[in-house]
Amino acid sequence: MPTTEINFDGIPGPTHNYAGLSVGNLASVAHTNSPSYPKQAALQGLAKMKFLADLGLSQAVLPPHERPDILALRHLGFSGSDAQILKSASRHPTLLASCGSASAMWAANAATVSPSADTADHRVHITPANLQTQFHRSLEAPTTAAVLKAIFADESAFAHHDPLPGSSQFGDEGAANHTRLGRSYDDPGLEIFVFGRHAMDNQSSPARFPARQTLEASQAVSRLHGLEAKNVMFIQQNPMAIEAGAFHNDVVAVGNLNVLFYHSSAFADFGAAKQIREWFERSECSPCLIEVQEEQIPLADAVSSYLFNSQLVQLPDQTMALIAPAECRENVRTRTFLEGLLNQDTPIRKVHYVDVRQSMNNGGGPACLRLRVVLTERERGLVNPGVFLNDGLYASLKGWIERHYRDRLLPADLADSMLLEESRRALDELTQLLKLGSIYPFQRAGRG
Numbered sequence: 116m117p118t119t120e121i122n123f124d125g126i127p128g129p130t131h132n133y134a135g136l137s138v139g140n141l142a143s144v145a146h147t148n149s150p151s152y153p154k155q156a157a158l159q160g161l162a163k164m165k166f167l168a169d170l171g172l173s174q175a176v177l178p179p180h181e182r183p184d185i186l187a188l189r190h191l192g193f194s195g196s197d198a199q200i201l202k203s204a205s206r207h208p209t210l211l212a213s214c215g216s217a218s219a220m221w222a223a224n225a226a227t228v229s230p231s232a233d234t235a236d237h238r239v240h241i242t243p244a245n246l247q248t249q250f251h252r253s254l255e256a257p258t259t260a261a262v263l264k265a266i267f268a269d270e271s272a273f274a275h276h277d278p279l280p281g282s283s284q285f286g287d288e289g290a291a292n293h294t295r296l297g298r299s300y301d302d303p304g305l306e307i308f309v310f311g312r313h314a315m316d317n318q319s320s321p322a323r324f325p326a327r328q329t330l331e332a333s334q335a336v337s338r339l340h341g342l343e344a345k346n347v348m349f350i351q352q353n354p355m356a357i358e359a360g361a362f363h364n365d366v367v368a369v370g371n372l373n374v375l376f377y378h379s380s381a382f383a384d385f386g387a388a389k390q391i392r393e394w395f396e397r398s399e400c401s402p403c404l405i406e407v408q409e410e411q412i413p414l415a416d417a418v419s420s421y422l423f424n425s426q427l428v429q430l431p432d433q434t435m436a437l438i439a440p441a442e443c444r445e446n447v448r449t450r451t452f453l454e455g456l457l458n459q460d461t462p463i464r465k466v467h468y469v470d471v472r473q474s475m476n477n478g479g480g481p482a483c484l485r486l487r488v489v490l491t492e493r494e495r496g497l498v499n500p501g502v503f504l505n506d507g508l509y510a511s512l513k514g515w516i517e518r519h520y521r522d523r524l525l526p527a528d529l530a531d532s533m534l535l536e537e538s539r540r541a542l543d544e545l546t547q548l549l550k551l552g553s554i555y556p557f558q559r560a561g562r563g
Contacts (some may be wrong), residue, residue: 117300117301117492118230118232118299118300118301118489118490118491118492119173119300119489119490119495120173120300120371120428120429120487120488120489121173121174121175121487121488121489121490121495122164122167122172122173122174122175122426122428122485122486122487123175123176123177123222123225123266123485123486123487123488123502124160124163124164124174124175124176124177124222124484124485124486125160125177125178125179125219125220125221125222125225125484125485125486126157126160126161126176126177126178126179126220126512126545127153127156127157127159127160127179127217127220127473127474128153128157128179128180128182128217128219128220128538129153129179129182129217129519129520129521129534129537129538129541130153130182130183130215130216130217130524130529130534130538131151131152131153131156131157131217131220131473131477131524132151132153132212132215132216132217132524132525132526132528132529133146133147133148133149133150133151133476133477133526134147134148134209134212134213134215134216134526135147135148136209136212136213136216136218136249136251137218137249137251137362137477137478138249138324138325139323139324139325139327139357139360139362140360140362140477140478141360141418141419141478142360142419142475142476142477142478143477143478146476146477148525148526149476150523150524150525151473151476151477151523151524151525152473152522152523152524153217153520153521153522153523153524154516154517154520154521154522155473155522156220156473156474157516157520158513158516159470159471159472159473159474160220160471160474160484161509161512161513161516162469162470163438163469163471163481163484164176164504164509165504165509166438166467166469167426167428167438168504168505168509170428170430170431170436170467171430171431172428172430172431173495173503174503174504175266175498175502175503175504176502176503176504176508176512176549177222177225177262177266177486177502178262178542178545178546178549178551178554179217179219179220179542179545180217180219180254180255180258180259180555181258181538181539181542181555181556181557182214182215182216182217182529182538183201183204183211183214183215183529183535184214184215184254185197185200185214185535185556185557186556187214187254188200188201188204188210188211188214191210197532197535198532201529201530201531201532201535202530202532204530205527205529205530208526208527211526211529211530212251212526212529213250213251213254214251214254214529215526215529216251216252216254218251218252218255218477219255219258219259220474220479220484221291221474221479221483221484222483222484222485222486223289223290223291223363223365223482223483223484223485223486224244224246224252224255224288224289224290224291224363224483225243225244225255225259225263225289225290225486226241226242226243226244226259226263226289226290226486227241227242227244227287227289227290227293227336227340228240228241228290228486228487228488228489229295229306229340229342230295230300230304230488230489230490231272231491231494232300232301232302232303232304232489233295233303233304233306233340233342233343233346234274234340234341234342235341235342235343236274236341238271238272238273238274239267239272239273239274239488239489239490239494240273240274240276240339240340240341241263241267241273241274241275241276242276242277242278242279242287242336242339242340243256243259243260243263243276243277243278243289244256244259244278244287244288244289245278245279245280245281245285245286245287245332246286246287246288246289247281247282247283247285247286247287248283248286248288248325248327249327253281256278258554258555260275260277260278261554262551262554263275265499265551265552265554266498266499266502266551267497267498267499268497268499269497271497272493272494272497273494273497276339276340279332279335279336283314283329284314284315284329284331284332285314285329285331285332285335286314286327286328286329286332287328287329287332287333287335287336288327288328288363289486290365290486290487291363291364291365291483292308292309292310292311292327292328292333292352292363292364292365293306293307293308293309293333294306294307294309294364294368294369294370294375295307295370295487295489296370296371296372296373296374296375296391296394296395296402297372297373297398297400298372298373298395298398298399298400299372300372300489301491302398303343303346304346305346305347305348305391305394305395305398306337306342306346306347306348307347307348307350307370307391308333308334308336308337308347308348308349308350309328309333309350309351309352309364309368309382310326310328310329310330310332310333310349310350310351310352311325311326311327311328311329311351311352311354311357312326312328312329312330312351313329313330313331314329314330314331314332315331323358324357324358324360324362325362326352326354326357327362327363328352328363328364330349330351333349334349337349346394348387348390348391348394350382350383350384350387351382351383351384352364352367352381352382352383353367353380353381353382353383354383355380355414356378356380356381356414359380359414359415359418360418361381361414361417361418362478363483364381365423365424365482365483366417366418366421366423366424367380367381367414367417367418367423368381368382368423369423369424369425369426369427369482370427371427371428371429371435372429372435372462373395373400373401373402373403373462374402374403374404374405374427374435374461374462374463375388375391375402375403375404375405376405376407376423376425376427376437376463377404377405377406377407377423378406378407378409378412378414378417378423379406379407379408379409380409380414381423388404388406391404392404403461403462405456405461405463407422407452411448411452412448412449412452413448416446416448416449417449419442419446420440420442420443420445420446420449421440421442421443421475421480421481422439422443422446422449422452422453424440424479424480424481424482424483425437425438425439425440425443425480425481425482426438426481426482426485427463430465434462434463434464434465435461435462435463435464435465436463436464436465436466436467437453437463437465437466437467438467438469438481439453439466439467439468439469439481440468440469440470440471440472440475440480440481441468441469441470441471441472442472442475443468444468453466469481471484499549499550499551500550501548501549501550501551502549502550502551508548511548512548515541515544515545515548518541519537519538519540519541519544520541521534521537539555539557542555542557542558543555543557543558546558
């Protein structure tokens with residue numbers, strides 16, 4: 116098997132709920148306190164994974180995190196039994212919702228990953244995102260790091276870095292602001308880091324919504340991964356896009372190999388496309404830059420439909436496909452555009468629509484749900500094999516979801532100690548299915 120890209124999808128967790136915690140995420144805020152459907156969310160995510168696997172793509176699974184996060188609540192001064200802590204925390208509903216968020220399902224924010232072809236020591240480098248801009252997401256880094264180390268355990272092939280310091284100057288949102296382009300997966304690629312603001316000077320940044328990724332964080336990750344300066348670009352996201360609800364760059368741009376599909380309002384630097392073309396010229400490869408103008412797809416439609424949060428994947432026949440949210444089919448402008456795109460001379464030959472509406476209602480489309488990892492044949496052989504999706508694991512995960520997930524949930528239900536117990540039983544069984552060992556604090560405490 117040659118070098119290939121593998122999609123590691125996060126499974127929506129048992130506490131999937133709509134608490135409206137994410138400032139700048141229009142869908143999240145719009146659905147605040149609406150009923151959520153955790154079982155449906157997890158089954159939708161699993162169905163998307165199975166669909167990609169059936170297309171012949173390499174697909175793997177990332178587990179949910181333990182929620183509510185009892186350790187975080189203890190660190191914040193709540194005491195007593197787990198049930199007593201939840202009862203006390205229920206008097207602070209936003210805090211409890213923050214500690215009960217299932218946002219780790221959006222694996223694009225799990226980490227930044229650089230393939231071995233790009234790095235100085237020719238290992239795959241992994242830096243978990245600190246996600247410090249949003250409190251509920253900042254809780255994810257320790258478990259994310261433990262999960263990734265359990266999956267990519269061989270130090271001869273994989274280099275794990277600690278999350279960046281948890282400060283506003285080094286806000287890091289992971290792969291949602293990182294795109295890798297190139298001639299092939301085997302060759303050194305162009306790693307594009309998109310940032311929202313300069314943290315250490317007074318250059319422009321959005322006023323309405325926070326710019327989560329800093330230039331300084333992107334530069335630090337590039338240094339940690341040992342990337343060559345000639346193969347790295349730092350591009351500022353257009354503040355107008357952030358103001359419109361594109362809180363991560365993957366809401367307005369997606370790339371793969373020599374294709375970059377993006378909205379004209381994606382980048383503040385309007386010379387970015389020229390720089391990308393020049394890099395490809397040096398690599399003796401022709402890029403395909405598909406810029407969508409405002410008159411074709413208004414930015415508001417791009418954000419509401421999550422057109423650019425589609426997955427752009429290479430199929431076994433070497434053509435490309437967009438895995439788009441069903442909302443793109445329902446929006447007349449985006450559907451018409453995508454129908455026309457298939458008649459153009461680009462590598463994108465197919466569009467497939469998937470239903471991930473439970474995730475979309477909280478502000479995450481198909482691309483939010485996955486972390487992309489490029490691996491050689493040798494590196495793939497060193498990955499924990501229990502996480503790769505096949506027909507057997509799919510059937511096991513579907514049964515697991517059916518047994519353990521609630522049909523309906525409200526944020527107030529996070530105070531129910533039975534939900535915590537249900538979640539822990541589910542996660543304990545899941546780690547056995549995926550052969551991950553004891554990655555959760557409750558497992559280590561119970562088996563220590």
